[in-house]
Amino acid sequence: MRLLLVNPNTTASMTSAIAASAASVARPATVVEALNPPFGPASIENDEDERRSVPGLLTQIEAAADRPADSRPDAYVIACFGDPGLEEARRMVSQPVLGIAQAAMHAASLAAGTFSVVTSMSATVPRAWELAKTYTPAACLGVYACDIPVLRIDSDPTTIEPIAQLCAQALAADGSRSIVLGCAAMARFAEPLRARLGVPVIDGVVAATLLAEALAPLAG
Incomplete structure (x- = not known):
């Protein structure tokens, strides 16, 4: 294929x-x-x-x-x-x-039941909520922005630290069972975040x- x-x-x-x-x-x-x-x-x-x-x-x-x-x-x-x-x-x-949003949200819903989205900029939060309410209305419990520009996430591996902190805060605040990464530039962080957080961390590309x-x- x-x-x-x-x-x-x-x-x-x-x-x-x-x-x-x-x-x-x-x-x-x-x-x-x-x-x-x-x-x-x-x-x-x-x-x-x-x-x-x-x-x-x-x-x-x-x-x-x-x-x-x-x-x-x-x-x-x-x-x-x-x-x-x-x-x-x-x-x-x-x-x-x-x-990748539809794929990630459905995968998280099937794998864990509920999820929180961690995305890049605050301007993308309304769109993420719109898609979540369309795709998986009962599964998304929160959407959070790290406010780190996409190109910086792409080029700077140290941005995983504030993203990890925000993921942990989202899980605690929402009581959700997984994280959906709301930016394709975060894809390489999925595995280390999964190991750190102990919950499924779903990247939409994967x-x-x-x-x-x-x-x-x-x-x-």
Whole structure:
């Protein structure tokens, strides 16, 4: 199977990290590919950034869908926690298209029952709540922002410390049973946070990769 992850922002280092996260859990026979558009926002930290990211995202999906059959993706992942352009992308292709927020929230709900979301900037909190109420209305107990810019999370590994503290505070405040990381740039922190916190810590890139592999055969 061929899996295409599209990072809707233009930061290549994030795209590489997304590819690495997906490849770390994908089956040996799965071909993992990650792309980002050449135009659009460098990071996605508010509703306007999401809106500006959609044209480039859809262009990448359209181009991939037009490939010869032997290189065409069997499933697509939109690797941004706001799930921008998800419904538009699903109308464009017959293969499964997963957003990392939807994948992570459903995975956390199934694995642990309840979860709290820890995201990047405060401006993204309303969107995270909107998606949670749509996808898993009974499972999300709180949404918290660390207010660390996405590009800093991507480039600075020490940001795991304040993120870990916020995760612990969220678990204590909400009584939730797991954490959903609300930013693709946090993907590499999932395993160390899981070890530190002692609860499932769900990264949407990993969740979407595993779900895409399961769902692709159902699409025929």
